[in-house]
Amino acid sequence: MKATGLNHLSIGASDVDASVRFYVEMFGMEIIPTYNFGFRTQYLRCGDQQVHIFALPDAIPAYQHFALDVDDFMAVYERAKERDLIDHKTFGNGVNEMPDGTVQLYLRDPGGNLVEVDWPEVATLDTARLPELKRLADRFEQVGENLDATLYLGRKRGRA
Numbered sequence: 499m500k501a502t503g504l505n506h507l508s509i510g511a512s513d514v515d516a517s518v519r520f521y522v523e524m525f526g527m528e529i530i531p532t533y534n535f536g537f538r539t540q541y542l543r544c545g546d547q548q549v550h551i552f553a554l555p556d557a558i559p560a561y562q563h564f565a566l567d568v569d570d571f572m573a574v575y576e577r578a579k580e581r582d583l584i585d586h587k588t589f590g591n592g593v594n595e596m597p598d599g600t601v602q603l604y605l606r607d608p609g610g611n612l613v614e615v616d617w618p619e620v621a622t623l624d625t626a627r628l629p630e631l632k633r634l635a636d637r638f639e640q641v642g643e644n645l646d647a648t649l650y651l652g653r654k655r656g657r658a
Contacts, residue, residue, distance in 0.1 A: 509552075511609030514553050595632070598649075603616075
């Protein structure tokens with residue numbers, strides 16, 4: 499027996515409506531039918547998976563997060579920057595280039611949840627428009643298996 503994939507992710511929010519607006523406006527998620535659990539809950543379509551937002555404000559941890567792929571990284575970055583949503587504190591920097599050339603952007607939703615936005619190749623971005631971009635390898639030594647790591651298993655590049 500083994501897991502075959504992720505079905506959905508549930509996150510808490512003190513204001514479900516504000517969080518739903520955030521995910522619809524920032525990422526184009528779609529509001530879909532939701533079960534009644536006896537407390538405010540809303541399901542959103544995210545590709546072939548779902549994000550469930552529920553009224554449980556005490557459930558928001560500092561480092562726990564989920565990551566999204568997007569079709570336009572710069573549009574999300576610019577919208578997040580305009581709204582002052584980029585999280586520079588939790589992991590020490592808000593926009594990181596990983597050793598394999600992938601990029602991570604960290605932001606906080608209205609409920610305080612940490613959201614990571616991933617992009618597969620830094621070379622396809624206009625890095626001059628990303629002043630916060632820092633190489634993880636410049637902050638922390640990357641050796642051994644660190645150099646084999648990737649966010650995109652289908653394109654693992656291995657050590658250079």
